[in-house]
Amino acid sequence: xxxxxxxxxxxxxxxxxxxxxxxxxxxxxxxxxxxxxxxxxxxxxxxxxxxxxxxxxxxxxxxxxxxxxxxxxxxxxxxxxxxxxxxxxxxxxxxxxxxxxxxxxxxxxxxxxxxxxxxxxxxxxxxxxxxxxxxxxxxxxxxxxxxxxxxxxxxxxxxxxxxxxxxxxxxxxxxxxxxxxxxxxxxxxxxxxxxxxxxxxxxxxxxxxxxxxxxxxxxxxxxxxxxxxxxxxxxxxxxxxxxxxxxxxxxxxxxxxxxxxxxxxxxxxxxxxxxxxxxxxxxxxxxxxxxxxxxxxxxxxxxxxxxxxxxxxxxxxxxxxxxxxxxxxxxxxxxxxxxxxxxxxxxxxxxxxxxxxxxxxxxxxxxxxxxxxxxxxxxxxxxxxxxxxxxxxxxxxxxxxxxxxxxxxxxxxxxxxxxxxxxxxxxxxxxxxxxxxxxxxxxxxxxxxxxxxxxxxxxxxxxxxxxxxxxxxxxxxxxxxxxxxxxxxxxxxxxxxxxxxxxxxxxxxxxxxxxxxxxxxxxxxxxxxxxxxxxxxxxxxxxxxxxxxxxxxxxxxxxxx
Numbered sequence: 353x354x355x356x357x358x359x360x361x362x363x364x365x366x367x368x369x370x371x372x373x374x375x376x377x378x379x380x381x382x383x384x385x386x387x388x389x390x391x392x393x394x395x396x397x398x399x400x401x402x403x404x405x406x407x408x409x410x411x412x413x414x415x416x417x418x419x420x421x422x423x424x425x426x427x428x429x430x431x432x433x434x435x436x437x438x439x440x441x442x443x444x445x446x447x448x449x450x451x452x453x454x455x456x457x458x459x460x461x462x463x464x465x466x467x468x469x470x471x472x473x474x475x476x477x478x479x480x481x482x483x484x485x486x487x488x489x490x491x492x493x494x495x496x497x498x499x500x501x502x503x504x505x506x507x508x509x510x511x512x513x514x515x516x517x518x519x520x521x522x523x524x525x526x527x528x529x530x531x532x533x534x535x536x537x538x539x540x541x542x543x544x545x546x547x548x549x550x551x552x553x554x555x556x557x558x559x560x561x562x563x564x565x566x567x568x569x570x571x572x573x574x575x576x577x578x579x580x581x582x583x584x585x586x587x588x589x590x591x592x593x594x595x596x597x598x599x600x601x602x603x604x605x606x607x608x609x610x611x612x613x614x615x616x617x618x619x620x621x622x623x624x625x626x627x628x629x630x631x632x633x634x635x636x637x638x639x640x641x642x643x644x645x646x647x648x649x650x651x652x653x654x655x656x657x658x659x660x661x662x663x664x665x666x667x668x669x670x671x672x673x674x675x676x677x678x679x680x681x682x683x684x685x686x687x688x689x690x691x692x693x694x695x696x697x698x699x700x701x702x703x704x705x706x707x708x709x710x711x712x713x714x715x716x717x718x719x720x721x722x723x724x725x726x727x728x729x730x731x732x733x734x735x736x737x738x739x740x741x742x743x744x745x746x747x748x749x750x751x752x753x754x755x756x757x758x759x760x761x762x763x764x765x766x767x768x769x770x771x772x773x774x775x776x777x778x779x780x781x782x783x784x785x786x787x788x789x790x791x792x793x794x795x796x797x798x799x800x801x802x803x804x805x806x807x808x809x810x811x812x813x814x815x816x817x818x819x820x821x822x823x824x825x826x827x828x829x830x831x832x833x834x835x836x837x838x839x840x841x842x843x844x845x846x847x848x849x850x851x852x853x854x855x856x857x858x859x860x861x862x863x864x865x866x867x868x869x870x871x872x873x874x875x876x877x878x879x880x881x882x883x884x885x886x887x888x889x890x891x892x893x894x895x896x897x898x899x900x901x902x903x904x905x906x907x908x909x910x911x912x913x
Contacts, residue, residue, distance in 0.1 A: 396713075465501070532878075537808040575599055610655075714855055742818060
């Protein structure tokens with residue numbers, strides 16, 4: 353066996369992303385208070401992407417399972433060991449391909465309950481290469497290990513290629529750098545004991561010092577480490593852009609295929625006449641989004657994502673902005689959103705909000721879904737409905753929260769006509785008022801601020817509840833969401849190895865849409881306008897999302913019971 357380092361690392365930055373309930377379960381099964389070491393297996397999807405040239409790997413945990421002590425070869429205060437048959441059974445179990453996912457990755461976790469600090473022992477170092485070489489032969493990697501002590505966690509990533517582990521032994525492993533805990537009230541990062549990440553800087557900028565009086569320096573630092581993706585930067589999404597630009601957010605991705613037209617100026621507060629164009633000048637070749645065709649049409653408005661990026665640059669040039677002039681229900685939109693920590697759903701289409709919810713469930717990204725609609729005719733207003741929901745993990749998907757209009761989705765799959773958020777199909781242009789949009793945007797925006805800063809974690813935790821639900825502003829009638837917890841039969845938002853949640857890049861289950869990116873990527877790329885100050889998205893291969901209806905699946909399941 354060679355002891356030299358492999359030519360390439362598996363990842364420049366590696367993380368484990370896990371829902372808080374699963375994280376707490378992992379701690380409880382490994383640290384049982386009797387002084388003995390215990391072992392568990394974590395099944396995971398993966399999310400691999402590049403950021404500033406670095407390869408980022410995330411393990412997305414879908415299931416945590418204690419390995420029964422009856423299967424241990426040896427157990428005690430200083431040891432826990434597993435036999436070949438147990439490891440083979442784990443590999444065989446995860447190798448099963450099912451309807452929604454390719455085989456999962458495996459993380460083997462064990463505890464060192466006798467110390468506060470987490471450090472791999474010489475026995476761990478001598479046995480792990482053989483274990484993970486065998487797992488890589490039997491199950492699709494990369495895989496990993498976790499070591500849990502009373503106060504810390506350490507972790508390693510082992511390559512998907514068993515030959516790399518065979519040739520290089522311990523040198524083939526990379527550290528897992530952080531644990532990202534997705535909770536109901538916050539997103540928390542914990543650096544591992546063997547992290548490669550630099551020490552955190554929690555000193556707030558002078559311009560945000562008064563904000564730190566609310567959240568503390570730690571809360572401000574957490575904002576600076578956060579990455580938010582906004583799907584749709586029109587009437588509601590633009591209000592999130594306004595807020596986040598002033599909050600010292602670390603990174604912002606804006607996703608929208610449209611250009612600014614004159615009718616948008618009353619709803620996008622930072623856009624002006626120089627950004628807009630007439631509706632009849634908006635380009636449409638039937639293949640590409642208007643936002644990537646504007647270079648060939650001088651009278652057209654500017655892409656909404658460019659206008660948003662320029663605004664953020666003016667307010668805070670330290671914020672990293674990525675402009676994605678494509679729909680969220682395209683491969684480009686999906687890939688961009690899956691890099692963010694949380695996603696804001698602010699599109700006008702029912703089906704695109706379904707896609708956002710599914711991306712959130714699939715990649716363990718919380719989703720803040722805000723929308724409004726006005727029913728009016730010739731100046732007579734019938735209702736002013738506003739809605740805010742959280743439709744990503746650990747909450748239920750839009751289906752389980754009864755936010756999906758099946759008829760709207762059915763027609764949307766057959767016709768690309770705009771369908772206003774959550775309402776019946778109307779042929780006429782829908783009314784929209786900035787003052788109305790501010791109501792759901794404010795509710796969701798405050799929840800997003802509290803979620804990212806951890807404001808709700810401490811003194812407010814016993815009573816804190818997000819202001820979700822629908823409100824009719826005409827009569828102040830507020831209707832809570834019927835159910836915010838996942839249905840354990842839902843293939844989208846339930847946990848476990850047979851569902852879509854946390855499958856990441858290994859997921860096979862498509863969103864409720866039938867959108868396909870244009871195959872003419874060469875022309876599309878040539879037409880894209882480059883911005884030296886805004887990161888551009890790589891051109892991926894085409895993908896087609898498969899149409900599916902969970903309600904139908906659930907009804908069939910119930911009929912068979």
